[in-house]
Amino acid sequence: MGDQGKELRLIAMAKSGWVWLHEKTGLPWWSTLVAGAVVIRAATFPLCLYGQYHADKLIVHQEQQYRRTFRRLRQELLKRSSSSSLKVVPYGKLVHIPLFITAAASVRRLAFQRYPGFESEGISWFKDLAAPDPWYILPIVNSAILIANTENSLKANEKPSLNSSKRSLGDLANSLRDPQIVDWMKIILQGMTILVFPLISHLPSGVVFFWTVNSLLNALQQTLLIGKGKRYVGLYNRTELLAQSKGLADSLFHDINTSVEDARLQLSRIQKFVMEYSKEPVRMFQEFLLNERRSKRLSLPLSAEIRKDETTGKDYVAIVMASPDEEDSSSKA
Structure with missing residues (x-):
């Protein structure tokens, strides 16, 4: 009413x-x-x-x-x-x-x-x-x-x-x-x-x-x-x-092309590192990422982990894009 x-x-x-x-x-x-x-x-x-x-x-x-x-x-x-x-x-x-x-x-x-x-x-x-x-x-x-x-x-x-x-x-x-x-x-x-x-x-x-x-x-x-x-x-x-x-x-x-080119250069350096080192790849890769971030050459939130291939059963190193929360927690650690 x-x-x-x-x-x-x-x-x-x-x-x-x-x-x-x-x-x-x-x-x-x-x-x-x-x-x-x-x-x-x-x-x-x-x-x-x-x-x-x-x-x-x-x-x-x-x-x-x-x-x-x-x-x-x-x-x-x-x-x-x-x-x-x-x-x-x-x-x-x-x-x-x-x-x-x-x-x-x-x-x-x-x-x-x-x-x-x-x-x-x-x-x-x-x-x-x-x-x-x-x-x-x-x-x-x-x-x-x-x-x-x-x-x-x-x-x-x-x-x-x-x-x-x-x-x-x-x-x-x-x-x-x-x-x-x-x-x-x-x-x-x-x-x-x-x-x-x-x-x-x-x-x-x-x-x-x-x-x-x-x-x-x-x-x-x-x-x-x-x-x-x-x-x-x-x-x-x-x-x-x-x-x-x-x-x-x-x-x-x-601006978009510049950002993509910058990301491509970062990934090319990572690919070169992975091809040169094969022993203890995860530890060495994490150290490499840390050094790259300290030198401000890397801005992508990447990390490495061991995964198992479902087809062959063999282990391999996976390079993954970390979420912002995971990146923050790893930085604090």
Whole structure:
């Protein structure tokens, strides 16, 4: 009951906000709904702009990650792109969605209560904002805009084309945004829009009109944040992102190749030692590792132990990679 009471109070506050806006502006109710949608969208736009700015800086860099071997690369990418996971959180959507739901619920409450003016201050074919659209025009237009917004949003997130096939560590892994997954998401989201059409068509036209205006504003926002209007709000375009990503990818792969080459040199020295000494190999190898670490020529956590070959039954020296805990305990010993 407590949660329900809080929700009702929130809707009541939103309803009072609509009434206040209607009375203060003197606008008819259809214009009041438009003004309210613009105010809500304008209030959350700075948050959307902030999140999109940092998402644009990171989106191409994320394409450089390997699926398994280099999972930790993302932290380096975040650091080098002067961004962070918190900065790319879609705060605008997190704030706007509950605001929109609350505002729509309060408009629905006004319609069901037949608030004065709601039955006569509509426009064109939907004069009565408390009744469903008799011609189903608003639900159809709203559904079409929602489908178009979904299409544009998913299209904007298609992976860019990066010429990264000639890397010494092999080809880059496919983008995490698999085209098949994107297609399935598109089908599901657009299918849901079609399925909820019967529900939308029975809502008061005031609610659907407010929803349609909000959808149009969302389309405008997408144009500014992920479309051709990026330059008007100071965001990166795709060409600039690719140019930045190329230099970053070269730097990262140079660092990775350097680390691999260093590990190869360390292992080659160990292989040479093992081939030269055969008596008491474990003890001598441990002494060799200790000397290598003291001289700072070895950083790999390696150790040696005697194992038995399951096929031949003969003993052999196994060089293994020690866990961090084992390495710490051996160092203390």
